[in-house]
Amino acid sequence: MYFCLVQKSFLNTINSPKELRLLNQKDLPQLAKELREFIINIVATKEGHLGASLGVVELTIALHYVFNTPEDQLIWDVGHQAYGHKILTGRRDNFHTNRQLGGISGFPKREESEYDTFGVGHASTSISAALGMAIASQLKGEDKHHIAVIGDASIAGGMAFEGLNHAGVTDANLLIILNDNAIGIDPSVGALKQYLTNVKKGTQKRNNIIKALNFDYSGPIDGHDIDKIISELNRLKTVKGPKFLHIITTKGKGLKQAEKDQVKYHAPGKFNAKTGDLITKITVEEPPKYQDVFGYTILELAKQNKKIVGITPAMPTGSSLKYMMEDMPNRAFDVGIAEQHAVTLAAGMATQGLIPFCNIYSTFLQRAYDQIIHDVALQKLPVIFCLDRAGLVGEDGATHHGVFDLSYLRCIPNLIIFAPRNELELRNIMYTSQLGLEFPIAIRYPRGKGVTLNWKQPFQNIEIGKGILLKKGKKLAVLSIGTIAKNVSEAILNIDVSHYDMRFVKPLDERLLLSIFETYDTIITIEDNSITGGFGSAVLEFAAINNYKNTIKLLGIPDAFIEHGSVDELQQAIGLDVESLSNYIKSFL
Structure with missing residues (x-):
């Protein structure tokens, strides 16, 4: 007689972290395997953000296993890390509705679950929010933990540094976990990224900058070793004051193609869940994406005008500035998740006679409002703002719709605002803008494809203020x-x-x-x-x-x-x- 041993499914038994904490620790690696497969299978057909959540599966399980969530408060910086978190906190059975009309949100959302302690669609906000919660708990005499998971290059954002700077002089019960995977949507950039790389390689000789900010620093540890993570989290629960755990993860972990091409598999569209291969659509000639019209046009103009430079805050692929970065690396700049810096950097360049095209998603330009007013418009500096993803953007929802730009820009003096109705108008206003405007200009255009096949036509000047x-x-x-x-x-x-x-x-x-x-x-x-x-x-x-x-x-x-x-x-x-x-x-x- 033969017996077929069927592997028990753990994921299907978990409707909240309470059930997760009943599991034996030795069974958690199997749960991690099931959770990865579940995410892959759903996203393969329903689409969404893939790589970020695959990279934090072990961390997600460990956090809910060790901490008493939602009493202990967990915040995910850049919410596309949080698919595993959603699945383990009561949303497994409706996760297939993720990002769809009437379904659950693709990002943590306070209205959706008590486990989503803070809405996080934009980057670098978790440390400030978690510190605010921790101070509130102190004032109310509550004994609870507050954990900020900051990853996907968000640690380099200015607001994250502001939060670190404040947290280091408090005795708040705050744990910051750096999910260090060396990539946001595109590969991370900057001196901090190089510093963290050196820390991982053991070649960093200078004092740890996190320790210098009065944090109890530990790591770096393997973010896919669930036993090691649990051990360290249990230790950190006993440590008072601000703490910092540095873990190393691989974005896209568990799907070979997602590990190999982390940019493409950040949000890959539909793909074969078993092989990981992208499902290619039947190729018919279609109009270009507006972002590509921008990308190819700025490169074309830059070859004619040596004063043109390109700037983007961590979106070279999304904005298509990558074409200029590949062809003219000395004149195109990815400044990381730093919209304020991007705007004032452009202003500084403009004072010296350069012609900066500052490409920022409409929703993210909101983060640099003071810089637009004070550093650009007030000084009449002819910065050219190219606002991608204007209007409704679709499945990313409320945190990403670019539906406020005309309102928040229109009240600013000295600022020209233009919205092209098609690709030709976008090309022509870009051409016009670099001919020598006396004021800054904001050009807003949508996500997705345009309407014109024969879009690459000779440039024509557009008369400013003419309908x-x-x-x-x-x-x-x-x-x-x-x-x-x-x-x-x-x-x-x-x-x-x-x-x-x-x-x-x-x-x-x-x-x-x-x-x-x-x-x-x-x-x-x-x-x-x-x-x-x-x-x-x-x-x-x-x-x-x-x-x-x-x-x-x-x-x-x-x-x-x-x-x-x-x-x-x-x-x-x-x-x-x-x-x-x-x-x-x-x-x-």
């Missing part, structure tokens, strides 16, 4: 800004209305607006930015100043944080899709 008529009609005027013009054009295909692409939010084309207000009783503004303070608000202000009584209707992003889902789904939900726009416009005829 254009796209379609002439009789009934009313629709004013759009940026790439939402595509939806508008399709929506009014068989409707007798006029359509204007205003192009510039600042300065507004007042001559054109005067003509529009004199001609049409009803005016509808459409934008993929917050209605509050955006392009439509600018038109309303113009009408008020000039005493116009026309009917003015504003369409755009409502005064709410928009959750995750595909761009098409989100546009339908808020009435910016073609059908909704068409029905809305028809209602005025």
Whole structure:
């Protein structure tokens, strides 16, 4: 008689960390194997962030095994590390809805679970937040632990240093864990990265900078040795004051292709869960991504103009500045997760006659607001801001939508704001910007593909502050800004209305607006930015100043944080899709 021994599944028995803590420690490596396979199988078909979470599987299990979460508070810097955390904290059975409309968020979210103690979509925030929690616990007389897991290059962000600087002079019960994998989305850069590399190799002779900041430093240890991690976490539980554990991990651990190509497998799209091979789509000629139009155009311009330099905060691949970095490494700069530094670095370069193209995602430029005002606009320095991922970005959700830029930039003096409706307009405004503007300019464009196959056409100068008529009609005027013009054009295909692409939010084309207000009783503004303070608000202000009584209707992003889902789904939900726009416009005829 033969018996078939079936391996017991541990993951399916865990609905919260309470069940996890009942396991024998010797069974945890098997749990880690199951957790990796679970993440791989779901992300292979549903898409999402892969490499970061695979790299912290052992750490995730160890943290929930040793600490009494959620009483002990755990914060994940850059939330795409937290898939394993979500699965172990009651979201295993609905993890397949990750990043989908109505499903769970791709990042920790306080509304979603008591185990998500802090929302973390942007980088370098965990230390400050955890320290705030730790000080609060002290003041309330509570005996609990506070753990910040900072990884994927976030330790190099300025805010992380600010948090370290403060935490080192407190006696707060704070543990900072550095998940050192030497990569964010792209490989880490900078002197701190080199320092940490030397620490790992044992070649660093200078005093440990973490110890110098009054932390109890331990490590570096193998972040995939679960027994060693548990042992060290148990020891650190008994140590008072600020503590720092340095662990070494491999991003993408457990999937060979993800370990080998960590940039591509950060968020790889769909892939074969067994082999790791990416699922290639049938190749048909498609318009380029806007980021690639930027990337190829800046390289083309830089070859003609030696004053042009490129800057990006840790997004050379995402912004496509990588093309210039490969061809002209001395004139293109990845400054790490440091948006404030990127902006003021560009300002410094501009004072010396260089022409800096500072490429930052719209949502991340929010982190450098003072620098835009004080270091660039106030001094009339002609920095060219290229804002990628403007508008709705889709599945990354509320932390990543670029829907506030027109509002937060429009109130700044000396700043030109332009939104191209297609690839040709993006190329031409980039060309125009480097010819010698007297003021800084912000150029905002969306994530994803454009609309033009034959996009690489000869450059043409764009007149600053000039809008254009796209379609002439009789009934009313629709004013759009940026790439939402595509939806508008399709929506009014068989409707007798006029359509204007205003192009510039600042300065507004007042001559054109005067003509529009004199001609049409009803005016509808459409934008993929917050209605509050955006392009439509600018038109309303113009009408008020000039005493116009026309009917003015504003369409755009409502005064709410928009959750995750595909761009098409989100546009339908808020009435910016073609059908909704068409029905809305028809209602005025």
